[in-house]
Amino acid sequence: MRITTLAAAAAFAFAGSLALAAEPAQAIRQNLLALQPDMPIESIAESPVAGLYQVQLAGGRQLYASADGQFLLHGYLYQVQNGQAVNLTEQAQSKAIARQIEAIDRKDMVVFAPAEAKTHITVFTDTDCGYCQKLHSEVPELNRQGIEVRYLAFPRQGLGSHGAKTLASVWCAKDRQAAMNLAKARKDVPAASCDSPIAGQYQLGQMIGVQGTPAIVLADGQVIPGYQPAAQLAELALRAGK
Known part of the structure; x- marks a missing residue:
């Protein structure tokens, strides 16, 4: 008792x-x-x-x-x-951002993957952005160093902008990588439409504080605002992926 x-x-x-x-x-x-x-x-x-x-x-x-x-x-x-x-x-903020990014299905991204990935970066991008185009030209070098590049859409001028329409055509293309390459080379992307995730990705970018592009999220959730040269970015990405 x-x-x-x-x-x-x-x-x-x-x-x-x-x-x-x-x-x-x-x-x-x-x-x-x-x-x-x-x-x-x-x-x-x-x-x-x-x-x-x-x-x-x-x-x-x-x-x-x-x-x-x-x-x-x-x-x-x-x-x-x-x-x-x-x-x-x-x-704490980085951990929360990393969780939200990792929750995104890969099929909703445009992914440039190396043969053997050591880590990844997630880039909020706008095809009309000059520094986004410069970063994209260095994707092969990032891949060579074992860094997977995952793209999310962030039309800087809003969802009704020219950039948003181009991004939608990229995401709705049968070959997203080829369409992204065309867009980043300032070439016309064939118009395409579908139920794309552009609006949701734009909203997510705003929620985590993205104000411009490219905005680069490392594997640990750290956000790098703006372009970084491939050598410098690779060093940061590999360190964050450990």
């Missing part, structure tokens, strides 16, 4: 602790949704700082809040380790 009583008491205490743990998340969520009803909150959890909660938003963005949800922080949280400042916010 004593054991049963103790077990029941322990279970009650555990349930109580769960309820207390849930209260801050509920309060934070309610306050944030009162500020912005469509705020894309994915999760709320304790941060490494006592009394401070980490709010994970869609797209990898992070907010920090007090347990009652009345105080909010938007910025980087650093931890000093062995005399070095580690950006915990950036680490």
Whole structure:
């Protein structure tokens, strides 16, 4: 009887602790949704700082809040380790972005794969972008170094732009690689239409903070805004893929 009583008491205490743990998340969520009803909150959890909660938003963005949800922080949280400042916010954002990118089906990308891939990069691209065209000319060199190049569409001028129409024709082509090569060489791509993933990819790019092209996402979720020469990009990609 004593054991049963103790077990029941322990279970009650555990349930109580769960309820207390849930209260801050509920309060934070309610306050944030009162500020912005469509705020894309994915999760709320304790941060490494006592009394401070980490709010994970869609797209990898992070907010920090007090347990009652009345105080909010938007910025980087650093931890000093062995005399070095580690950006915990950036680490969390990269992990979230990597998860979202890896969830995309390869059939919805335009992929240039080497014989043996060591790692990959995912590039938000616009066929009308000069630096995107320059990066594309270096894809064979990236492939040679074992880096798979995966393209996602990001029409900089919006979904009604000339770039968006060209991207749709690329994604709807029977041979996407050949169509991408034509587009990046500033040649006409035969018009094609289908139920393409262009709009969803454009929205995803906006969610993770893409503002221009090319925007390069490494395997670990780190986002590189803008063109990088093949040698430099390969070094970053191989390091991120370890």
